[in-house]
Amino acid sequence: MKRITLAALAGVAVIVTGPAYAQQQIDWDKIQIKTVDLGNKTYRLEGQGGNITLAVGSDGIIMVDTQFAPLSDKIKAAIKAISPLPVKYAIITHFHGDHTGGIANFQKDGVIAVAHDNIRIRLIAGTTNAITGNKMDPRSGDAIPKETYVGGTKTIEVGGRKAILTHYYNAHTDGDTGVYFPDANVIATGDIMNSNHRYQNVDYGNGGDIRGMIRATDDWLKIANDQTKVMTGHGPLADKKVVAEYNAMVKTARERVEKLYREGKSEDEVVALDPLKDLNTTWAANPDQAKNFLKQVYNSFNTRRD
Numbered sequence: 001m002k003r004i005t006l007a008a009l010a011g012v013a014v015i016v017t018g019p020a021y022a023q024q025q026i027d028w029d030k031i032q033i034k035t036v037d038l039g040n041k042t043y044r045l046e047g048q049g050g051n052i053t054l055a056v057g058s059d060g061i062i063m064v065d066t067q068f069a070p071l072s073d074k075i076k077a078a079i080k081a082i083s084p085l086p087v088k089y090a091i092i093t094h095f096h097g098d099h100t101g102g103i104a105n106f107q108k109d110g111v112i113a114v115a116h117d118n119i120r121i122r123l124i125a126g127t128t129n130a131i132t133g134n135k136m137d138p139r140s141g142d143a144i145p146k147e148t149y150v151g152g153t154k155t156i157e158v159g160g161r162k163a164i165l166t167h168y169y170n171a172h173t174d175g176d177t178g179v180y181f182p183d184a185n186v187i188a189t190g191d192i193m194n195s196n197h198r199y200q201n202v203d204y205g206n207g208g209d210i211r212g213m214i215r216a217t218d219d220w221l222k223i224a225n226d227q228t229k230v231m232t233g234h235g236p237l238a239d240k241k242v243v244a245e246y247n248a249m250v251k252t253a254r255e256r257v258e259k260l261y262r263e264g265k266s267e268d269e270v271v272a273l274d275p276l277k278d279l280n281t282t283w284a285a286n287p288d289q290a291k292n293f294l295k296q297v298y299n300s301f302n303t304r305r306d
């Protein structure tokens, strides 16, 4: 989770903290939005925060995620450069600030943010990250998605474009939505995985669980073929091979850590045993990330949801 101070809303440089933004100074003025054409009137926008996917229909646009509030005007300009049509829906993959920060700015324009209902609940309540203690303040009004869904799936159609939303319960958080655009053969994963060959934050304090990351990536491996374009929350445009590598990693991590958990080992004992040592050499950005990921996998079981 990324904590954004109120100064962020004014568009000035602020400190954003969290696993991916450890004490990073963001100068919003310097950030450019880069557009990549994925074919089939589908686009990728890169800026700062979760990558954005756009699907342009005959009378409107479907968008996935909104990045940070100070970037909304730049993102709107980048969309206008692609198409004059209005954005009808902004699908929100999960509640973290680098994906939800722009919701209010887009909904003010008439865009309907669509998300799993757990996102609405978490945004209204405010959240705390179990590892870092970083807090996200409660939100209200236009910052809350206007449309939410419960249950497994939801389909959104705009001007001939179809987005199939799937709720992967207890994965990166408890409100993750994966989005599949069948006509463009594009999958948007949110933060259930990344394409940087790095461990991903399992936000177990907010319902995250390594087993959901396995369920989701198993599902995408079934949907995907060699031409599928995979839009991860963070990292470059990916493909089925990247999903397969990540899927193998989360499965190995789960097997090793669950075994130790079932044997009755404590979190400290598991940390001391260092069961992911070999994986850490290529998947961990640094020793802190290695340790945090191990604790997060352990606590996927420790929360006793199973």
Ligand SMILES: [Zn+2]
Pocket: 001, 094, 096, 172, 191
């Ligand atoms: Zn996230």
